[in-house]
Amino acid sequence: EKRGMKESDGENSDRQKFNQSLAKESKESTATEDKFKIFEKWLIDNGTTYPKLELRDYGNEVRGCHSKEQIYDDEIIIRVPLNCLITVEMGRETAIGKAIIASNIDLDAPKHIFLMLYMLVDMKNTNSFFKPYYDILPQKLDNMPIFWTQEELKYLEGSYLREQIDERNSAIEADYKAICKICPEFVDFATLHEFKWARMCVCSRNFGLVINGTQTAALVPYADMLNHYRPRETKWQFDDPLQSFTVVSLQNIPYGAQVYDSYGRKCNHRFLLNYGFSVENNIESDGFCPNEVPILLELNKTDPLFESKCSFWRRDLAVPSRRIRVCVGDNENAKMMLAFLRVIEADKYDFDLLASCSGSNSYRSIRDAQVAVSVRNEQRAMMSLVCLCDQHLSDYPTSYEADCQRLQHGNIAPFSNERHALIQVKGEKEVLLFYKDFGITAVKLLQARDIHELDVLMEQVRVTKHPIMYHYCRDTVSRLKQDELRRQEIRRKNFDLSKPTVV
Numbered sequence: 001e002k003r004g005m006k007e008s009d010g011e012n013s014d015r016q017k018f019n020q021s022l023a024k025e026s027k028e029s030t031a032t033e034d035k036f037k038i039f040e041k042w043l044i045d046n047g048t049t050y051p052k053l054e055l056r057d058y059g060n061e062v063r064g065c066h067s068k069e070q071i072y073d074d075e076i077i078i079r080v081p082l083n084c085l086i087t088v089e090m091g092r093e094t095a096i097g098k099a100i101i102a103s104n105i106d107l108d109a110p111k112h113i114f115l116m117l118y119m120l121v122d123m124k125n126t127n128s129f130f131k132p133y134y135d136i137l138p139q140k141l142d143n144m145p146i147f148w149t150q151e152e153l154k155y156l157e158g159s160y161l162r163e164q165i166d167e168r169n170s171a172i173e174a175d176y177k178a179i180c181k182i183c184p185e186f187v188d189f190a191t192l193h194e195f196k197w198a199r200m201c202v203c204s205r206n207f208g209l210v211i212n213g214t215q216t217a218a219l220v221p222y223a224d225m226l227n228h229y230r231p232r233e234t235k236w237q238f239d240d241p242l243q244s245f246t247v248v249s250l251q252n253i254p255y256g257a258q259v260y261d262s263y264g265r266k267c268n269h270r271f272l273l274n275y276g277f278s279v280e281n282n283i284e285s286d287g288f289c290p291n292e293v294p295i296l297l298e299l300n301k302t303d304p305l306f307e308s309k310c311s312f313w314r315r316d317l318a319v320p321s322r323r324i325r326v327c328v329g330d331n332e333n334a335k336m337m338l339a340f341l342r343v344i345e346a347d348k349y350d351f352d353l354l355a356s357c358s359g360s361n362s363y364r365s366i367r368d369a370q371v372a373v374s375v376r377n378e379q380r381a382m383m384s385l386v387c388l389c390d391q392h393l394s395d396y397p398t399s400y401e402a403d404c405q406r407l408q409h410g411n412i413a414p415f416s417n418e419r420h421a422l423i424q425v426k427g428e429k430e431v432l433l434f435y436k437d438f439g440i441t442a443v444k445l446l447q448a449r450d451i452h453e454l455d456v457l458m459e460q461v462r463v464t465k466h467p468i469m470y471h472y473c474r475d476t477v478s479r480l481k482q483d484e485l486r487r488q489e490i491r492r493k494n495f496d497l498s499k500p501t502v503v
Contacts, residue, residue, distance in 0.1 A: 040222075042132035046081065047084070048221070051068075053066065067254065073250065079247075087211065087218045088217050094121055096121065112206065113179075120189050137201055143417060145417075153165070164273060209245070220245045231262070267427075280423050291428070296323050296388075297324060297341065305348065327431060375480050382438075438469055
C-alpha cells in the first residue's frame with residue numbers, strides 16, 4: 001500500500017491513514033510473524049543491510065518501513081546485494097523464457113513477463129533460494145482492480161477506468177494463452193489466476209534499473225516494502241561499485257517516522273490500476289495535480305466536411321473518434337483537445353483557415369489547429385467543451401460535492417477499495433468541472449460587447465480563476481475578441497450614415 005503528498009501544516013490524510021491503521025493494528029498469526037522473521041534473517045544472512053529500519057504492519061496485508069533511530073541526509077538506509085535480486089535476465093534464462101524469445105510472440109509487458117516467469121517457475125521449488133521472499137508476498141491482491149468483485153467495480157461507475165480494467169484482464173489472459181500455446185507445460189506452473197496474481201505483484205513491485213551497464217528491471221526484496229509519498233524523501237539505484245541496490249535518504253528522517261519511496265508523478269488511475277491505491281492529495285509541490293480524465297472527441301458523421309476532417313485527423317494517426325487524457329495543465333494533450341474541438345466545430349471557412357495554418361501543404365495536420373482562427377469557431381468549440389464535460393459528468397451516479405462529503409464524513413475505511421475508487425472518480429470530476437468552467441468563462445469573454453466589458457471580464461478572470469484559464473483567456477480569447485472588436489469599429493467608421501451616400 002502506498003500514499004500521496006505533504007501539506008505545509010503537517011501530516012495530511014494520506015499519512016494519517018497509516019496512523020489510524022496502526023492504532024487498530026490487527027493481531028497477526030504466529031505463522032505470519034514467523035515468516036517475516038525468517039525473511040529478515042534470510043536477507044541479513046545474504047548481505048542485506050537496513051540497520052536503522054524496521055517493518056510495521058497496518059493490518060489487511062499492508063506494511064511499511066519505519067526508522068528505528070534518527071536517519072540523516074544522504075545515508076544509505078537499505079542495501080540489497082545483487083544475489084538477492086530477481087532480474088529480467090533470470091526469467092529469460094528459464095526454459096520457458098528461452099521458448100518465448102525463440103517464438104518471437106508479441107506480449108503486453110515483456111519485462112514483467114520474464115520476471116513473472118522466473119518467480120512462478122521458481123516458486124514450485126520448495127528449496128528455492130528465494131522461498132523466504134515468496135512466503136511474505138501477499139497471498140491475495142484484492143486491492144488490485146482486476147480482482148475486484150462486480151459489486152466493487154460499481155464504485156467506478158461512470159469512469160473510463162472500468163474499460164481499462166477489462167482491457168488489462170484481457171491482455172493478461174491473452175499473454176497466458178500465448179505462453180501456454182508455445183509451452184503447454186506452463187499450465188503446471190500457473191493457473192490463469194496465479195498468472196494474474198504474479199503480473200500484479202511484479203507490476204506493483206519491480207524497479208527499472210541499470211545493472212552493470214544493462215537496462216533491466218528487478219524485484220528487490222525489502223526495498224519493495226517502502227510505501228509511496230511525494231515529494232520524494234529517498235532515492236534508489238543499482239550501485240555498480242557496491243554491486244548492490246541502494247536506497248539513500250534525501251533528508252533527515254526522525255526516529256519512528258515511516259520511510260517512503262516515490263513511485264513518480266502519476267495520475268491516480270495509474271496508481272489504482274497498477275498499485276491498488278489512490279492518492280487523496282495527489283498534488284505536486286508546485287501545485288500541479290497530475291490527475292487526468294479521458295475525454296472522447298468525435299467527428300459528426302452528418303457534417304458535410306466529415307471526409308475532409310477525417311483526412312485531416314488521419315495525418316496525426318487519428319480516427320474519427322479519439323480519447324485524449326487531459327489534466328488541469330497547459331500541456332500538449334490540453335492543446336490537442338482544443339485543436340480537435342476547433343476542427344469538429346469548424347464550418348467551411350474556418351476549416352480552410354485551420355488547415356492552412358501550416359506553411360507546407362504536405363504536412364498540414366491537426367496539430368496546426370492549435371491556433372484559434374475566429375471568435376465564431378472558438379465560441380462553438382468552447383460550447384462543445386462544456387457539453388462534453390456535462391455528458392461525462394452525467395455518467396456518474398453521484399456529484400462531486402457528494403463525493404467530497406462522503407470522503408470527509410462517510411466513515412469509509414482508509415485502505416478500502418471503496419475509498420480508493422471514490423478518490424479516483426472525485427479526481428476525474430475535478431478535471432471535468434475545471435474544463436466546464438474553462439469553456440463557460442471563455443464563451444462569456446467571447447460574447448463581450450466592447451473593449452471595456454472585455455477588460456472588466458479579463459480582470460475578473462485574472463483575480464478569480466486558475467492561472468491556466470487566465471493565460472488562455474489572455475493569449476487566445478482576448479486576442480481574438482480584440483481583433484473582432486477593432487474590425488467592427490473600422491467598419492462602423494467607414495459606414496458613417498451622417499454623410500451622403502452615393503448610389
